[in-house]
Amino acid sequence: MKLLREPLVHFLFIGAAIYLAYGLLAEPVEEDTAGTLVVSAGEIEWMQTAWRKRWNRPPTDGELDGLVQQYIRETVLYREALAMGLDKEDAVIRRRLAQKLEFLARDLVALAPPTDEALQAYFNEHLQRYTQPEHYTFTQVYFDPDKRGDATLDDARAIKTKLTTRSVDDEQASTLGDGFMLENYYPEKSQEDIRKLFGSGFAVSVSGLSPGEWHGPVLSGYGVHLVYVHSVSEARSPVLAEIHERVAQNWKTDKGEELNKQFYANLRDRYTVVIEEPDEDETLAASQEKTP
Amino acid sequence: MRTRTVKTTTPLLSIPLLCSALFAVAVPAGADSPGEPGGGSGGPNPLKNVYFGEQHVHTVNSPDAFAFGTRNTPDDAYRFCKGEAIKMVTTGKMVQKKTPYDWCAVTDHAEYMGVMPLLLEKDNPLRDTDIGRNIASGDPKKGEEAFQKIITSAADNVPISYMADPRVMLSIWEEQKKVTNKHNEPGRFTTLIAFEWTSIPNYQNLHHNVFFRDDKGPDTQFSSFDSVKREDLWTYQEIQRVMGHENFSIPHNSNVSNGLMFPPRTSYGTQITREWAERSAANTVAVEMAQTKGTSETILALSPTDDFADFETYYHDLLGSGGVVGKIDGSYVRQGLITGIGLQEMLGANPYRFGIVAGGDSHNAAQANEEFNYFGVHGNTDKTPQVRLGSTGSVAGEPARFFSTPATTAVWAPENTREAIFDGIKAKETYGTSGTFIRLRFFGGWDYPDNLTRGKNFVETAYKTGVPMGGDLLKKPGGAKAPTFAVWALKDPESGNLDRIQIVKGWFDRGYAFEKVHDVAWSDKRKPDEKTGSLPPVGNTVDIRKATYTNDIGDTQLSAVWTDPDFDPVQHAVYYARVIEIPTPRWTTFDARALGIEPPADVAPTIQERAWSSPIWYTPDAELVKKPPFYPGLQPYLP
Numbered sequence: 036m037k038l039l040r041e042p043l044v045h046f047l048f049i050g051a052a053i054y055l056a057y058g059l060l061a062e063p064v065e066e067d068t069a070g071t072l073v074v075s076a077g078e079i080e081w082m083q084t085a086w087r088k089r090w091n092r093p094p095t096d097g098e099l100d101g102l103v104q105q106y107i108r109e110t111v112l113y114r115e116a117l118a119m120g121l122d123k124e125d126a127v128i129r130r131r132l133a134q135k136l137e138f139l140a141r142d143l144v145a146l147a148p149p150t151d152e153a154l155q156a157y158f159n160e161h162l163q164r165y166t167q168p169e170h171y172t173f174t175q176v177y178f179d180p181d182k183r184g185d186a187t188l189d190d191a192r193a194i195k196t197k198l199t200t201r202s203v204d205d206e207q208a209s210t211l212g213d214g215f216m217l218e219n220y221y222p223e224k225s226q227e228d229i230r231k232l233f234g235s236g237f238a239v240s241v242s243g244l245s246p247g248e249w250h251g252p253v254l255s256g257y258g259v260h261l262v263y264v265h266s267v268s269e270a271r272s273p274v275l276a277e278i279h280e281r282v283a284q285n286w287k288t289d290k291g292e293e294l295n296k297q298f299y300a301n302l303r304d305r306y307t308v309v310i311e312e313p314d315e316d317e318t319l320a321a322s323q324e325k326t327p
Numbered sequence: 328m329r330t331r332t333v334k335t336t337t338p339l340l341s342i343p344l345l346c347s348a349l350f351a352v353a354v355p356a357g358a359d360s361p362g363e364p365g366g367g368s369g370g371p372n373p374l375k376n377v378y379f380g381e382q383h384v385h386t387v388n389s390p391d392a393f394a395f396g397t398r399n400t401p402d403d404a405y406r407f408c409k410g411e412a413i414k415m416v417t418t419g420k421m422v423q424k425k426t427p428y429d430w431c432a433v434t435d436h437a438e439y440m441g442v443m444p445l446l447l448e449k450d451n452p453l454r455d456t457d458i459g460r461n462i463a464s465g466d467p468k469k470g471e472e473a474f475q476k477i478i479t480s481a482a483d484n485v486p487i488s489y490m491a492d493p494r495v496m497l498s499i500w501e502e503q504k505k506v507t508n509k510h511n512e513p514g515r516f517t518t519l520i521a522f523e524w525t526s527i528p529n530y531q532n533l534h535h536n537v538f539f540r541d542d543k544g545p546d547t548q549f550s551s552f553d554s555v556k557r558e559d560l561w562t563y564q565e566i567q568r569v570m571g572h573e574n575f576s577i578p579h580n581s582n583v584s585n586g587l588m589f590p591p592r593t594s595y596g597t598q599i600t601r602e603w604a605e606r607s608a609a610n611t612v613a614v615e616m617a618q619t620k621g622t623s624e625t626i627l628a629l630s631p632t633d634d635f636a637d638f639e640t641y642y643h644d645l646l647g648s649g650g651v652v653g654k655i656d657g658s659y660v661r662q663g664l665i666t667g668i669g670l671q672e673m674l675g676a677n678p679y680r681f682g683i684v685a686g687g688d689s690h691n692a693a694q695a696n697e698e699f700n701y702f703g704v705h706g707n708t709d710k711t712p713q714v715r716l717g718s719t720g721s722v723a724g725e726p727a728r729f730f731s732t733p734a735t736t737a738v739w740a741p742e743n744t745r746e747a748i749f750d751g752i753k754a755k756e757t758y759g760t761s762g763t764f765i766r767l768r769f770f771g772g773w774d775y776p777d778n779l780t781r782g783k784n785f786v787e788t789a790y791k792t793g794v795p796m797g798g799d800l801l802k803k804p805g806g807a808k809a810p811t812f813a814v815w816a817l818k819d820p821e822s823g824n825l826d827r828i829q830i831v832k833g834w835f836d837r838g839y840a841f842e843k844v845h846d847v848a849w850s851d852k853r854k855p856d857e858k859t860g861s862l863p864p865v866g867n868t869v870d871i872r873k874a875t876y877t878n879d880i881g882d883t884q885l886s887a888v889w890t891d892p893d894f895d896p897v898q899h900a901v902y903y904a905r906v907i908e909i910p911t912p913r914w915t916t917f918d919a920r921a922l923g924i925e926p927p928a929d930v931a932p933t934i935q936e937r938a939w940s941s942p943i944w945y946t947p948d949a950e951l952v953k954k955p956p957f958y959p960g961l962q963p964y965l966p
Contacts (some may be wrong), residue, residue, distance in 0.1 A: 087547035089553070091566045129391060181850070181882040201911050214781065216766055216817040216884060227410060231426060231764075234820025256820025273372075284509065288402065 072110055074103055082106070108216075137295065139258070149286050151215040157286045158275045164285070165278060170223045171241055175233075176212035178252070178259040191252040191259045198249045198261065208249075208263065215257070233257070347602045371741040374786045379764055380430035380517070380749060381408055381694045381801070382688030383536055387888050388435040388503065389523075390598055390890060392690035395706030395722070399692030401433045401503060405510035405518060407693045415691065415702065417710045419754055422702050425847040430517035430738070430748050433507060434536045434596070436523045437550035472917060477938065504544045505956045511542075513744045520544035521741055526555040529834040530645040531585040531653065533578065535560060535611065540573040540749040544689055556594035558603075561610040575753055577684060579615035581647050582623040586657030588614070589666055591963035598966050603873060604676035612751060613682035616660055616939045617690055617734035619704045620646075624939060625661040633844050634861075635829075638937070639761065641729035641930055642825065650724060656963065664942055665833035665840045668899040673803075682755025682797045682941035683903065685762075687733025694733040697764035697821070698934065700913035701732050708863075712918040716927060728915050728927045737767070737938075739795065753799025758904075760938040764819040769796040769904040771943035773807040780815050781888040790814050795902070797941035802948075809894035810945060814847065815886040816906040822936060823908040826850055826865040826879025830889055834900040840960035850909075851881035867910040869933045876919040876933075881909035897910040897951045904940040911936065 086094040089292045094102060122128050149157070158165070176194070180187045194211045197203065203211075209219035217232060230238035237255035244250045244264045251261035275282060373754055385392045386401045387903045398416035407413045410427025414420070414439055432680030439663075504520050511518040519538050526533040533555070539545065549563040564574050593603055621642035630636040645651045656662070660683070667679030688692040691705035704708035709727035716728060737758050740751035751757060758767050768786065772793025793813075794800060800810055818825050827849040833842045846855070855862045869876045894900070910933035919926040926932040958965060 085547060089563065089566070091570055126394075142535075179883060181884075193743065215813060216768075227427060231429070235425060235818070257818065 051110055066208070070307050072107060072114075074106060078106065079103065149283065149290070152169060154279075154282060154286055155275060157289075158282050161270055161282075165282070166270055166272050168227070168251050169242070170225055171229065172222045172224075172265040172267075173241060173244075173264045174221065174265070175253075176209050176261045177215040177217075177257065178261075179213035179215070180258045187259050188252050195249055195251055195261050198263075208261075212261070233260075237320045328573055332755050334335030334873025338564065341912050369779050370697065371747075373741060374790065375739040375741055375751075376530050376741055376743075377960070378517070378743050379426075379735055379767055379784075380431045380432075380522070380578065380738065380748070381427045381687055381696075382519070382538070382684055382734070382736050383523075383688045383754075384408075384431065384692065384733075385523075385613070385688070385690040386692040386696055389690060390438070391671070392435075392692075392706060394440060395690055395708050396710075397691045397706040400694070401435070401506045402510075402696075404433050404508070405431055406690040409510070409516050412694065415710070417691070418702075420698075420702070422695070424452065425697055425700055426819075428694070428735075429743050430519070431510075432519040432521040432536070432538060433503070434521045434523045435503065437527045438525050438552060439776065449768050460601045468679070481574060486733035497509050498659065503636070507544075508542055513612070513844065514742065517743050517745050519745060519749060522548045524549055524551060524560055524651075526551040526557070527646060528587075529553045529585075530651065532580045532583045532646050533557060533587050533589040534580060535576040537564065537574055537576045537577045538749065538752070539567075543572070545572045545574075556768075557595055558606070559604050564627075566609045573749075575612040576610055577613045577615065577752075578611060579618055579686065579688060580620050580623065581584050581658050581660060582621045582640065582648070583644065584658050585645055586655075588823060589657045589663035591657065595678035598671065598965060601676045602680035604670060604674055607678035608676065608845065612682065613684045613755060613757060613941070614660055614663070614679075615688075615734075616683050617643070617685040617731065617761050617954050619687055619730045619733050621729075621731065622734075622761070623658070623660045625659050626655065628655055629659055629662055635844075635935070635937070639731040639934070642725055642731070643726060654951075657865060661831065661833065661842065662769060662840075663902050665835070666961065666964070668833065668944065668946075669835045669840060669860045670964065671946060673958055673961060673964075674901045680944070682752065682757050683759045683939050684736040684752065684757050685734030685939075686736060689733050691846060696733040696735050697869055698732055698762065698911065698914045698936070699917055701917065703727070704730060704733065706949045712921045716915065716918050716922060716924070729931050732914055734762050734764045735764070737764075752790075755941040756758055756795050757941040758796060760940050761934070761936045763822040763823075763908065763936040763938075765825075765936075765938040765954045766817040767904065767906055767940055768813070768815045769940040769943070770794065771798070771800050771810055771902065772805050772813075773801065773810055773812050775811040775839045775888055777888050779813045779888050785813070785815070794943060796943060798943055800943060800945045802894060809891045811888060811941070812847075812900075812902060812904070813886075813888050813889045813928050814904045814940075815884070816848075816904075816938070817884045817917060818908070820883075823876060823911040824850065824878045824883060825885050826881055826907040826909050826935065827862065828887060829905045829907070830902055831905055832893075832902050833889065834898045835960060836893075836895070836898055838955035838958040839959055844891070844905075845889065848885040848887035850885065851880060867933060869912050869916075871912070871916055871932045872920070876909070876911050878909070894912060897946060897947055897953060899952075900945040901942045902945075903942040904938075906938040909935040910934065917936055934961075 051265060069316065079099070083099065086098070104278055107188075116122065171314045178187050178191045178194075183190050197211070198208055212219075221229075221232070224232075226238050229241055233241075234256040237260070238252060241262060241264065246252075246264040246266055249261055249263050249270055252259045253262050340614040341757060347924045373432055380616075384404050385397075386404050387393055388400050389397075396417050401858065407422065407424065408428045408431035410424055411423045415422055438880045499909075503522075507518045507520050509514065519540075520542075521538045524535045524537060535557070537560075538550065545567045553563070554913070560576065564576060567574055578588055582788065588712065591597060593782070602639055614623075616622065617619055617639065622639040624638065624639055625633060625636045627633070628638045649793060656702055657666075660681075663679045664681070667677040667681075670679070671677035673949065687704065689695065689784055691706050691710075693702070695701045695704065703711075703715060705722045705727075707714075708722045709715045709730070714727065721729070736752075737760060738748050738751040739756040741749040758769075770789035770793045772789070775789065775793060779788060782788065789795070804808075814830070816825055816828055823909070828847050830845045830847050833840065833843065834839070850865060853863055853865075866880045868879055891900075891902070893924065913926075913930065913932060913934040915930055916926045916932045919932075
């Protein structure tokens, strides 16, 4: 029967079985605490606010009643589940709570911003990370290997000779190559920009070219190019004030990581951890399972 | 739905590669070249540049990602997207893209999104402790002191119970928006505020991501706890719009929606009306063609004569169903687009007027879209080649080898800003790729000259006298016989050459749905078979054992100006371009090489990466349309 294979059906069966078992075995829930369920005015106010933010109007009486009933239902089930110990050894809940504590620790960093001195020290230490890269202004002329075949490289060399010896105007130069979707002239591009446009090999090649003359053939994932670098703007190191925000953000991330490690180490220190050796048979089975 | 499928591969008009002789005199250096005019100048480019990016990625803040062992954050996801190296917490290894993205949107699930303590809230019990007072003082020294105290005291005085407060979830959303804004650098890198509405009634995937144009974003998200009905999601979207948060939604994994993505009925079981169709089209602007859980374009069962159907469709069980395979009808994008124009004819509005995007949906805060640089998508469950190709490597019951690399969205926009990227997607001037950086222009018009793609003013002319991908063909001039499409593709310099460009047409004729795939440009001067008209395969240079290939076959760029030979002005029609690369090794083949084993036998060792454009639609003038008494092609959609 197909129904029996449905995970939802399994879930319902298992749920019912657990509930029955606990009903028979567990201590009855304490009347005095479990018996009262207060839906506080603050809670109701919150429900109304949340509703307004989503629907741009307050809930009607009926809708509010629905929200309250839903809250009651969830609270009742939640409390009963807790009383039955369903939160214990639940993988999702374990992870969830662990995550909450991790987040708590992490976010505390945000509340203790760095002092100016601390930030300056951090900036000096990581100066390399903030160095702005060179920018290249260049012209490229494309030679299409699909069109020229084996002659592509020779054609490119011939054109290069022409360009060099006759000192052809850069504007006319690009008319000597083949049609191409990308541009001939690119001003002020970083190596990363060039990589996005022409691929990594070409980007690396361009960075090694001296300005003021024609180079090539330079290869790319598209084919063959002649390249003229007009200028290269030097890499420069900014001062802290220019990129204060970004440095503060990086500081926060690094500091958070450091403090988190410390936080965990402190917690971990409180425990005596005992790792039991599994039976040999089980170890064998486990290692076999891991072999692809 | 009954779909009769026909196919011709007869090229009507195919312009081979650009001829340099014609082109040579055309382009002075520094002036605009046909493809990316103005792209180098730095200012907004009215003829648009293409920006590659990710519109779908999950981080530690998604509970399922967390359960997979993912600990990397939204901050990591944005940095990875930008091209920075990040350390995967699952493996301790650094990962980095070879080619960075231009934009990114983290879309964590709205349901149970993260948790964040509201330490500075007035009613927070922590406020009344020494620690709280120290923190609230705003003095960095005291804050540090407080922090140390908490560190050493292991969060004494912090009652855990208050964190179950729903307010906590809102605060996470605020944090998510903050991180997203932090990484938005106009002109250099764009981020969009977004979340995923995770509706999955009875394992039928109806997931939508919701994206916002503004920097503030909505105060609240909309989750499947609020409603699993798409009509309610639209209401949420409409209200947020009124509140100043312009937005759209994008659904994904129609392949495992059990027909729910392009449904024959509303969520209430009633017939689709014109108003429903209009609301759908106004709120949902695009659909994911491909992502890690499979490609949704079409399958052989629906498109039996499409040689390139059934691409990356290894993943096919309904999510979390434990092996249930869903209904085909209503689950695939091509059929959905064609159904849409049928409904346009029948109802006067098209509910499935969607643009095309593609994404990752990876749950490890990174998008390993590069086949040769794949490191898994689901935390611990597929983190190393051993686990991925091992017999036990699986996610929700499906073997890791069935998953595809994250796919990619390309947007044509004047500049790389949040507004421009948002508007580009909203206008559907987008295309999806299976993860490579193919550049693709696609325009439709009535009087494009045969040599349009060769001329220096190609793009300018194409815009001026026609529409780009995602548009409606302009009104047909009296004398025009058929629409003409101009298409131009350039390969990814880090991937294989191009095999061919195709134009896929869908149309309705007397109540029946039809589709046809046309080869319009191809590499290596191949000749179509004289009898069948079919184009021979491009070949395969992949050395499977070494996981290498050569670009000896295929072309760098392909272009064509193509006129629809079967055009009938009374029929509704939809056209999109598909660009196919030559075969390259699939990620599983790279993994097998790393392990020194044979690639898995039940997935192809090679892959033909591809791009799918957003469609261009043709809607006949109302007086031309003769509605048939009955629509066999829309059977389940009828009253």
